[in-house]
Amino acid sequence: MSHTILTILTLLAGVLVVYHHLGYPLLLKWLADRRKETPPVALPQRAYRPAAADAERPVVAIVIPAYNEEDHVADKLRNLAMLDYPSDRLRVVLACDGCTDATAERAWRVAREPECRDLSLQILEFRQNRGKVAVLNHVIPNIDCDLLALSDVSALVSVDALLVAADCFQDPKVGVITGSYRLFGSYHPQVGHQSGESLYWQYQSEIKRKEGALGSTMGVHGAFYMIRRDLFEPLDLDVINDDFMLPMRIVARGYRALYEPRILALELESAGLDLDRSRRRRIAAGNMQQLVRLGALLRPSLRGVAFVFASGKALRALMPFLLLLLLGGSAVLAVHSRVFLALFLVQAVVYLTAFVVQRIGPARVVWPLQALHYLVQGHLVGLVGSVRYLLGLERGRWRRANLALATPAPETPGT
Known part of the structure; x- marks a missing residue:
């Protein structure tokens, strides 16, 4: 009986x-291709010149x-x-969250530059x-606006991002909009290909586009x-991943999260291996x-949303445990079955290859091996991260503190 149960669990x-x-990426592609995507509406050529429609555009706050x-911060x-x-x-x-460096000082300096004089900027400095x-x-809660944008300091945004977003939000069913995420300097001239992380985010962007065609993209990038x-x-x-929890709670209320490739966020900060592992563990x-x-x-009742959440995010959370079960189960069953022996050997080769790439250095191998290493390392x-949670x-890492310690700095002149 135990042998049968182990066989079923391993196969599952x-x-x-x-x-x-x-299977999921292929099925997602097939389902998305069957649905006719609405072509994006051509944006007005505002070109920084005032337009009659400006007075009707929604008020946007970027936090x-x-x-x-x-x-x-200056860039x-x-x-x-x-x-x-x-x-x-x-x-x-x-919002400077207890910064111990010159973030606020540099922000004030940039705010006085001629090219920033029309930027309605408020700098909040929290001491803790x-x-x-x-x-x-x-x-x-203290911001009065129609649309709210959340953005990282280290990410630059395409110049027409807000125009594109305002156009998309004309659909009352859209509650969240995310764009394409790219890494600056992700191409390695030495090896002639992109980094594993860059390839991963390109793959994720394509998945998000197809998920959006089925009802709602799963998650956004902060x-x-x-x-x-x-x-x-x-x-x-x-909450650990606020950039998932906040948008997906909106989706759970019946709104769509839309992936808009015309909006681009370019990440300037390059993460070292240790920082990347720490970030992925937290994710x-x-x-x-x-x-x-x-x-x-x-x-x-959420139909497409439920399908992509179960196939994507839910399985991704469970995947390390499924891989462990597959490896351990096939190792035990290999004693009595050539099929499971072959399955175990395939896994052993994959993991051994990833280990060798780690020792050599991912940047020194061809891109398929680099992608394999990035995938295996990600699951490890x-x-x-899952066990720690x-x-x-x-x-x-969020700590409660006395809000009285928050001291908003005065706004820049003209705001």
Whole structure:
């Protein structure tokens, strides 16, 4: 009986592994291709010149939580000052969360530059670091706007991003908009190909586009996304991946999250291997948290949303455990079955190859091996992150603090 149960569980794990990595993307492509996508509406050629329609455009507020971002804050503010959107309909709030460097000072300096004089900028300086979620919960309720954009300091945004988003939000069913995410300097001239992380995000962008065709894209990237301001609800302080929890709670209420490839967020900050592993571990812990707290997205009434959440995010959270079950089960069953022996050897070769690539250095191998290494490493780090969350070791780094410690700095002249 135990042999039969192990066989069934191992085969089920194998089927789910193959489905998540190959079957789901192919099925998603087939389903998305069957649906006729509505062609994007051509944007007016505003070209930074005032237009009659400007008075009717929604008021947009861009909130930028920042912690020790002195290296990127100047480029970020200059980028926002160049966005093609009427200046009287745009607000920018930079929330410095207990920064110990010169983030605020550099922001003030840039705000006085001629190219930034029309940027309606408010700089909030919090003396105590409380974490991103606490800052968002404190800042956003005090902002009066139609559309709310959340963006990282280290990400530059395409100049017509707000025009594109405002056009998309004319559909009352759209509650969230995300764009394409790209890494600056991700191409390696030495090996003639892109990094594994860059390839991964290109793959994820294509998945998001196809998910959107079925009802709603699953998740956004915190580099830049937008929501309707009146749909914001404060988050629990222990939320790990706020850039998933916040938009998907809006989706659970019946709104769509739209992927718009005409909106581009370019990440300037390059993460080292240690930082990348730490980030991916945290994302994995967040994925497990999302599976626990956003079960409402699995309701059959949500149809396409439930399908993509179960096939994508839910299985991604469970994937490290399924891979462990597949490896362990096939190892045990290999004693009595050549099929399971072959299955075990295939897995062993894959993991051994990833280990060798790790030792050699991912940047020194051809891109298929680099992609394989990135995938295997991601699942390994994902296992650590998921276990840490289940054991209560990864519940977010946000700390409660006395809001009286928050001291808003005066706005820039003319705001």
